[in-house]
Amino acid sequence: MTRSAVSGFTEVATGEIAEIHTRFRHFRHDRTGAEAVFLLNADAVQTFSIAFRTYPTDSTGIAHVLEHCVLSGSRAYPIGRPFEELLKGSLQSYLNASTNPDFTIFPVASPHPQDFSNLVDVYLDAVFFPLLTEESFRREGWHQTADGSYQGVVLSELRGVYAASEYISAEQARRSLFRAGPYSHAHGGDPAQITDLTHAAMKHFHRRYYQPSNTLAAFSGVADIAGELRRLDRVFSQFERRPPPPLLTGSVISSRKIVTFGHSGGGPSCLALNWAFPRAKGRLAELAYDVLCEVVVGQPFAPLRRALIDGGYCTDIAEGRFLDDTAPPRLSVRLTGVDPERISDVERVTRETIEQVMRKGYGAQALAGAVNAVEFRCRDRGTWKRPHAVGLLQDLTKAWRLGRDPRLGLGFARELAEIRRQPAECFEAMMKTHLLDNPHFALVVLTPDGMPSKRARKVPSPPRPSNAARRKPQASTGIPHLTLQDLSPEPVALPLAREQVSGVPVLFHHRPTNGLTYVDLAFDLQGIAQLSCVALFGRIWLQSGTTCRSAQDMALRIGTETGGLSCQVVCPTMGKGQGAAAHLLLRARALTQQAPCLFDILGELLSEVEIPEPPQLAKLVASEIIRLRAQILPKAHEFLDRRLRAQINGAEQTDGLNYLQFLHDFQRVLRRDPDQARQRLEDLQRAIWCRKRLVISIIHDQSGSTDLLRRAERLIVSLSEGDRAKSADTLPVSKRSEAFIVPGEANFVGMAFDTRNQPACTASFAVALRWLETGWLRQRIRDENGAYGVLCRGDAMSGISTFLSYRDPHILPTLDVFSAAGQQLAHGISKEDLTRAIIATIGALERPRSPPDCGLQTLTDWLAGWTTEHRNGFRAAVLATEPDDLEDAGNVLSSAATSAHIVILGGKEALAQVLAQRPHLVTLNDLPGN
Template sequence: MWCRGGSVDTLGSPCLFVLIVYVKWIGKRREEKRSKAVMERAALVRCLPCSSVLCRTYLHSHSHACRRSSIPSFPTYSRPSSSFPRRRSSRLLPSSSSPPHFRTSSNRFSSFSPRAVLSPSPSSSPSPPPAFPQVEDEVALKLGFQKVSEEFIPECKSKAVLFRHIKTGAQVMSVSNDDENKVFGIVFRTPPNDSTGIPHILEHSVLCGSRKYPLKEPFVELLKGSLHTFLNAFTYPDRTCYPVASTNSKDFYNLVDVYLDAVFFPRCVEDFQIFQQEGWHFELNDPSEDITYKGVVFNEMKGVYSQPDNILGRASQQALFPDTTYGVDSGGDPRVIPKLTFEEFKEFHRKYYHPSNSRIWFYGNDDPKERLRILSEYLDLFDSSLAPEESRIEPQTLFSKPVRIVETYPAGEGGDLKKKHMVCLNWLLSDKPLDLETELAIGFLNHLLLGTPASPLRKILLESGLGDAIVGGGVEDELLQPQFSIGMKGVSEDDIHKVEELVTSTLQKLAEEGFDTDAIEASMNTIEFSLRENNTGSFPRGLSLMLQSIGKWIYDMNPFEPLKYEKPLQDLKSRIAKEGPKSVFSPLIEKFILNNPHKVTVEMQPDPEKAAREEATEKDILQKVKTSMTTEDLAELTRATHELRLKQETPDPPEALKTVPSLSLRDIPKEPSRVPTEVGDINGVKVLQHDLFTNDVLYTEIVFNMNSLKQELLPLVPLFCQSLLEMGTKDLTFVQLNQLIGRKTGGISVYPFTSSVRGKEDPCSHMVVRGKAMAGCIEDLYDLVNSVLQDVQFTDQQRFKQFVSQSRARMENRLRGSGHGIAAARMDAKLNAAGWMSEKMGGLSYLEFLRTLEERVDQDWVDISSSLEEIRKSIFSKQGCLVNVTADRKNLANAEKVVSKFVDLLPTRSPIAATNRNFTLPLTNEAIVIPTQVNYVGKAANIYDVGYQLNGSAYVISKYISNTWLWDRVRVSGGAYGGFCDFDTHSGVFSFLSYRDPNLLKTLDVYDGTGDFLRELQIDDDTLTKAIIGTIGDVDAYQLPDAKGYSSMLRYLLGITEEERQRRREEILSTSLKDFKNFTDAMEAVKNKGVVVAVASPEDVDAANKDHPDFFQVKKAL
């Protein structure tokens, strides 16, 4: 994955300053919540495996802060639609109150809302810091470390100590607290000089075996058999990061040791075949065939360079930083990657992967002395080096005048290409890092401009009708110098300059007139709430803090400062209150944007021939390579190809496998963790209560049954959800409603949830309304939810038309970047009713509906508005409603009267018969054709239909298949970025999927070989134990309190009892080789009866249909 200037989102963006992270996250998460992630929930929940793993990958990953959607076992890289895809490579793809009459706040700006305060402000009497275990100076010195400084950080309730390794100068931040989810990370500055992708390829390669762990891939062994809560690696434009996390201390230090040995003593600097596998190589199976390029990173980046938003982001960054390391692509340009030599690769590791050039982070409740002890074993083996000087990042000198560039992107043939242009305005804000006060103010300004649907710059651009969606995303601060980017896609060629003028004129007007006081209060409350709640979903909090700290630390600045937001936040609030918001923000707009000559305008033009032209160019280069070779050369290349494949497909010897540390089954709890749940009734409505410590925040879900909704209305549901949150009421404009939500709550979201229920024909189909607020605003929260559900008016035709265009643009973007999700949803729609429903609300069918609807809005608005109202009347009712509440005992009690009042205000209706949902798409193989250089290949079948009876061992087996057979054959040998399988135990659908895959039919052959793989499989007790432990790690994934309450609610909806959870756990723990053998029949059923869906290039689909006539029914999507 790539981050432009540094996800979770997925991941939790690293940044120069923590406040800007949250300022950016809030708006972007809200956009995800109302758009892409919401639709992916509906479309992809079908693919999620079992109740426990479901809770890990879906139920708690979508907490209130709106974590990104993912397909289990293979995280996707989502990015809010309003911004570029970030350029971070990842080895893996990878939630006494006021009266209810909605008064707006006073125009007198005397203070910010105190409602979001979760921790004492500086004016409060500080409580003494808790005592955490520390390392005495003498002990540190004996271990080779000198204490540089230490601070207690009240914002994260942690004691942070900065050490320096005396011999090498390595810097170590040791953060101690009571968080059981322990985190380690080591980061190196790795600035590239060209676009061969050397940092990215090295990031992949160092985890392919090391001195102590001489396996092909210790990383995969850890994936199979550890209790990790995070295990991955990232490549940024100027640094490479290797983090791990676990709640089990023994497991945690096992992970740390494997990672330290990997980065300092990797086999890849000695083994040319690792470089070939992960980077690039020529492949020739037979001298009579054509030579091709292969390599995991090479194919990953081919996928990246097929996506218009990625191309735009890269062009913008490289044009902004032409004279620095940011002017090249650290991930690698597929046209340049084959120029990288093994010698250059080895030298890069020698130069930069040295303790002197590292930043090392520990976090959690483990022993800080043990941290230094394990580090000393590695660091003491090195002397000091000049790497810190050689890796120093030089700033870009500012331009004296603006620059304009024109690029092209691969577009599909057909359609009105004239309306598929993109334009983005980019500014480099400073020639050096900004001071903390200015950074915070700019981050706040960014949220005011773009952070919510009501933000003026975002609103005006979308309402202009000049484009389909926003690109750019505002402030990016994860590099040495911050930048600001904004633009639109889906723009007519004639309107390019109109977009530029609108951006400039809007900023000028805001500089002259300032921002609305309510908007400022709403933004501040939103930012404060998120900062103090510190809800990072499934992403470890310690890793989020690490990435924030690294954002300063990597540039030799103070690593403590990004962790301390309280004082700068209070200072900014005081300054705004004293000087007025206009005096604070208008000069920033003028200085850093309007009067800034370091401006780059990037125009992107659609080119329907670009993909084919680049493919032809690559083939021409390879043909010239082959022509230049002698017969002996071709024979040698063929031999090398087969030798590499043989190595890839040969299992590691048992003695090598035993070197990887692992837990035993004795370390695994025999019972699943249980969430306290009380089931009650308030005025005829079922209420679930979860008594958990939430730091004075109340989390709630209100769930409504969708079973009576007419099937023809299903595709309108996602737009209905967006309309509820982005249209106004009779008394409030949507801007006022949005601001009120921001001032009174931590956020509200609405989305559909659909799942099969094991043993039942009818699916579970609900509308979920989620919200959170401080204890003092519980009544405000439920009043606002009631207003959203019942008072919002579906009368704004032009806004609805914008929603349709934005959704269509997002779906088209998903086809290119997350084609595996589209394929998964499509297969599921062919195999069960719940999948059919979800695909109607978030798959290819939904995209086809949007394209038709976009043309209908002007002619049929009355009917569309009436349909939206019909959805509301069909769904929102006291009948079939369920309320879920997660808070501590006191706030649960306080919420009961509020919930009772809310329930009484819900409409009642006569019972309506459920609509027939027993629909599926035809069981035909489909190829969804798009302009791309890589494919997404899926195959699936319902194994319950052939007699398979669910056993917990299926979770172990499916995970093992993903991490062995598919990893080796689809990724390692096949060159795809990833291959995996998934078992939805609710529906019985077992599916195979690949990601950024250069193959099509070859990948299907691998899927079909799974039965033979299991039939011939022989595994020893140690391997089996690792597989079981790895599965338990998924089942017992770390959850924050809101996620626990949410997961428990979904188990209730799906009828999953605690007794069943215990039974499945026992079956997992007792999994045997016999269970693997028994699963063979199920895999043979997928082979013989499975349906295939591929999102692929026209060339590969044509070739497949030529080899197997009429194998695919072709649907052109772009």
């Protein structure tokens, strides 16, 4: 070990992680033992996280409620809601926290150095010196209302997620493998037990776990190491070294176990097969587990996946991969759409399939595809929820929380090369040991029989906190904010080069991609009759064979030579008063050296794919129905947004409730006239795949543009010229306010304001919506009324603004708040609040994105005609927004509120109460297929 140049820390390790182009430096705090890790790379965004090992001993959600409460005021920032203040005036590209089964992590990120410094200061003070008032506990955790009901933000969140059978299945799949320890409890909290949590217990939990001796601070990007270590030392040195909590692992069940229970709300049965593996001895063993799970069940044509789906035991596999969220790690195979009559056969078929694989082998191509899938997850740790750098810090923390060298969670190249050299017998032995002969196995079955009744008990209402209960502030109460002068005078430039090949635009985005190349093919759908059928066609097309390859062979080739393909319909808005400009988007990625193979595969799929026969089509449509229905509760606010915007784009037809209705209708067509149904898909294929509808977008590093352009040209000339796109079809518009019954106690409320015919400035509207979302609406809907979240959505061109609440205990009070938003704006806001809203709007407009997300944004902007000049002009208009502009926006919203469109997803009893009070507010409907 070498002494660091910075007082207070000793450097304990350093090195390179070449496969992610990162230098690693690891420090330990001399006084407390706290650890600090720096991942030094070229990422323009600075990212920070601070994490603590946290071990719940029950299912009250103690770690989860604490995570919320520490962000509700601290010693240096004793205001009630510093987290909201950060949202109001920051350029943050990520600002969140998450509670995991055995650790809690608080990540923040920003492309602006001063903004990043502000965020880190507030988060450090929040986690180590929180006020933890009774008021914040009642708001974020739970409290009893005057009518005897229970409310709270976390309680609302968990009521919402527990209404989804898929969440319950995943939760019980984990807990079923452990008879004791942190993993045997609901770390997020069980709604039936959250009200057992006390304020005193939460404060004790904080003292036990939120201490530097139990801390990992981590940075990614370009960092001033000396400065950051001095900052950490100023905080850590206020504590003495304490024995950190002992590392806990789960006490695994010792023999086979079956868990059967019911869930409310109807829907298909679910089943989960679960195995606990031995603790991985190093990174090689951990990645070998991951590859094993991909070989057996993870890949699209993995033997167990196909045996269960093709054999009719389930409609789809919701999850089938290695999971390292517990110690020891595990494999969970969760089946949806299970045939209740065949549940007892699933375990037998699973064993027989694995035994057959061991006898016959799995093939070099299957292993190559499995290793490839694992490598892509390691190279690109971003998800739709989080950027790549946050994924890096999450994986770093996973290794640290087990007492391992943190960098062991990041490397992969040497280990995967070793796995590729392993003989087949190695994985066959692992199948026998870890699957067939593994006694640590649990079978979890959920059937729609209704949940067990909840405990009925009267809990005295906690006393309201007095002012004396609050700590006295020891520093300034002001949250640090940027000023307009801190912003760059020039907008962020998106590197884009345009080429034209045989009339087809080819867009090149040059940026670091960590060795990957991303290719997007966008086909114009103007003149295509039904977007719902296009969305189904896209998903079926990806699972089809070609004239020279079976569907299985094509899937194996895709898995071996690419990082996967996906297909979706995008509907960029053309402008106020204009319809949808829908495009079918085929997205693909590959290692840069495999880009030629990727283009070959795309060419084969576009020219030679064959639509499956009706029996297979029926299975694919049933699987699509199950997939979509499973998303309704977890993403209910997205379904609301699509429904509310249905009058200006086609997204509701391609991934919303209209699409779900279409799928059920298509099922009936398949039964009545299967040839007609298949013919419709074949007609679409001929109409869409042509040059005149195509735009290509390629995201890659600076090298290889000439070769990529040549590959793109070969693909283009292989397509027929096709017909020119015709004018867009008129989309069906639902102007009725409506409500749909969903299971559970949480509601999801949406209201759309149509301002397309109002003389409103779109830039000032964006600022107004940002102020409402991060300020007044958040306070009224979340903090006062207990909803888990609230969103305002509007874009620069559509003229439609949507207000959405999710996991909300209320309906009518929320609608009343939405309706009053314009009046609140019209009252005027302070100059300081306006400045913060402008900065936050610029932050959202110029938020750094991952390579595929950046490529998608640039592509959709190009398709919609949203040029660099438009973007720069919009930015300038945002910066020039004045208080009077927001007052005008408020008057426009108030005018639009009189004819606002309402959509609600709510519980049956809650909707009945709404209609009893306002009988003509909405039309009540069942979800399609119910």
